[in-house]
Amino acid sequence: MIEPTQTAAGGQQPPAVPNPPKNRRRPVMMAAGIVGAGLGLAGLLLPAPYVIETPGPSFNTIGAVDSRTLIEIPGEKTYPTSGNLDLTTVYMSGGPRNPVRLFEVAAAWLDPRQTVAPEELVYPPGVTGEEIQNQNAEAMTSSQETSVAAALAHLGVKFDQRMTVVGFADNAAAEGLLKMDDVVATVNGKPITGIEVLRAELNAGHGKPVELGVVRDGKRLDVEVTPKANDDGEFQLGVLLGTDFDFPYDVKIQLDNVGGPSAGLMFALGIVDKLTPGEMTGGKHFAGTGTIDAEGKVGPIGGIVQKMDGARDQGATVFLAPAGNCGEVAGHVPDGMQVVKVENLDGAVKAVERIGSGSTAGLPSCG
Structure with missing residues (x-):
């Protein structure tokens, strides 16, 4: 029996209406949950204005890629090489060319090997995927030309x-x-x-x-x-x-599907190694990155943390890092890897030669 309750004025309220049975509420709650889950899932599948960087493959500039010698200098005397002088890469997801979904961004935030950045910090507003592709191709062509110039200037070859x-x-x-x-x-x-x-x-x-x-x-x-x-x-x-x-030499650099300017340093080192007697690396596994100008100055690049991780995955024990990237390198060096700070091609050559001969002490590092 339901008892009446007193009002503030001393009168009586009508009997309270009992709650619906639980078996009537359950389908409503389940339907609301399904709708909410569906909306949440749909949200995770929406494009997100972010760019994700992950470690990419490395390519040995004194080796071969797909059975093709990466650097050839036909008609000129070259010398045997050994070991690796790897250029490193980063996979870029997101932006106008290949938008990422929100669930991919969330997963990348939880992965210490990946970096997430707002799209507007990486790409100019309004740029198209085709424009990005063309810019990357032009930057790669330019980096190859300046790497040849820097290498020949280092060797004292006039052009x-x-x-x-x-x-x-x-x-x-x-x-x-x-x-x-x-x-x-x-x-x-x-x-x-x-x-x-x-x-x-x-x-x-x-x-x-x-x-x-x-x-x-x-x-x-x-x-x-x-x-x-x-x-x-x-x-x-x-x-x-x-x-x-x-140039007095016809230097051919054969590498497809890689864009951007950041391979300049490693291209230049590969050219120098091929044109000088002796095996510069001493058989050791080097990797690195950095832009280079015709005077041999090495400039900073993006994605260096991912490049170090990718290089270590593929066996590199020494990484050549531009001085301008040292702030990003500190605290992110993979176990078992030595990072050498380089400012120009002359310094990079000396570092490789020293380590290749077995001396690792006293070289500049990023801390």
């Missing part, structure tokens, strides 16, 4: 290079004075053998006008330009310069 105007920055100092496809041959009478020569001369003048020797449509002319300082206090012409090389 020609031309700096050509390929674009202008906003409010460029040289806009209206230089034109597209102009060859910038000299600065204040000095031959421009590389971009560093031009930069040094511009900064030495502290903003004073410089005289450029330019070849336009086959004719030589002199152009006076007053450089402008950027936010870092460096003086610039405000032009984008491309480099055309004329």
Whole structure:
């Protein structure tokens, strides 16, 4: 029997209505749970604006890939090599080319061998998958050319290079004075053998006008330009310069389906090893990464933690890391691996030769 309850005014309330039987509530709760689970699963399958980096394969620059010698120098005397000078790679998932799902991002966050980053930090807004592919292919071609230049310069082999105007920055100092496809041959009478020569001369003048020797449509002319300082206090012409090389050697680098500029250092080391007597590695397994310019300067790259992990998986015991990446390397070095900090090709060659001969002490590291 259900007893009436008292109201605040002292009257009576009607009898309370009993709860529905449990067997009527259960189907409703089960249906709500199924709907909620379905919505959660659908959410996990939605594209997520993130990029995931995972360790990729390594390729021995003094070896072969798919039965093809990776670096060939036909018509020139080369020497036997041994061991490995591996270039390293990273698998990139996400972005305009291959979007990732939310459940993949969640799994990557839990995996210490993977890195997750917001898409906008990796790719410019509005870029297409085709544009990314083309940019990576162009960067790989450029890195191969500069690696040949750096290797030959290290060996003292002379070659020609031309700096050509390929674009202008906003409010460029040289806009209206230089034109597209102009060859910038000299600065204040000095031959421009590389971009560093031009930069040094511009900064030495502290903003004073410089005289450029330019070849336009086959004719030589002199152009006076007053450089402008950027936010870092460096003086610039405000032009984008491309480099055309004329090498005495035909160096063939045969590697498909790998893009980007980060293999430059290891390509250069492979070329040096092939063109010099003796086995530079001493049979040891090296790996590394880094961009390189024609003067041999090594620059930082992305995904270095994954590259170290991938290299160790494939047997590398020494990793050559750009000095600019040392902050990311510290605390992430795989067990059993020595990391050597490199700033330029000369230093990298010396490090490989020392370790190859059995000496590992005193080499610069990333901490």
